[in-house]
Amino acid sequence: MWQQGTHYVIWKKQLFIIKSFLKVVLNLFFIKFLKNKTIMITGGTGSFGQECTKCLLQYNAKKVIIYSRDELKQFDMSNKFNNSKLRFFLGDVRDLDRLKLATKKVDILIHAAALKQ
Numbered sequence: 001m002w003q004q005g006t007h008y009v010i011w012k013k014q015l016f017i018i019k020s021f022l023k024v025v026l027n028l029f030f031i032k033f034l035k036n037k038t039i040m041i042t043g044g045t046g047s048f049g050q051e052c053t054k055c056l057l058q059y060n061a062k063k064v065i066i067y068s069r070d071e072l073k074q075f076d077m078s079n080k081f082n083n084s085k086l087r088f089f090l091g092d093v094r095d096l097d098r099l100k101l102a103t104k105k106v107d108i109l110i111h112a113a114a115l116k117q
Contacts, residue, residue: 030059040065040106042093043113045073050080052110057083065089067102068113 039056041049044066056064067089068074074088091098093113103109 027059034059034061034108036062037107038063038065038105039108039110040067040089040103041110041112042067042099043111044068045070045077046112046114049110049112050077052112053077053081053086057081057085061085063087065102065106067091067093067099 034056039061041052041064043049044053044064045068049066049068053064053066063085065087066074066077069090069092071090074090078086078088089102091102093099093111094115
């Protein structure tokens with residue numbers, strides 16, 4: 001005999017199991033996909049870029065390049081993460097020649113730069 005709310009509890013447990021399974025599958029996918037890849041993040045010193053960097057370093061990316069025009073934020077981020085896989089490139093996304101130089105040997109580019117007034 002079903003008690004009131006039991007169906008909800010069973011459904012919630014099943015949903016939790018499905019979410020856990022998907023999390024494991026996605027983690028395995030990202031670990032395999034990002035392994036030995038060089039990834040560059042434009043605007044990498046921003047809040048999104050820093051969270052993204054944290055995730056990418058956890059997934060064993062070969063190298064993560066932070067491309068931004070703020071030297072102080074790059075310095076702060078370098079001290080915050082203190083990781084040998086992390087590289088910094090000072091530049092502006094509007095400077096095409098500098099951007100071409102920075103993207104040499106980059107496998108994946110994440111564009112997170114924003115121009116603010």
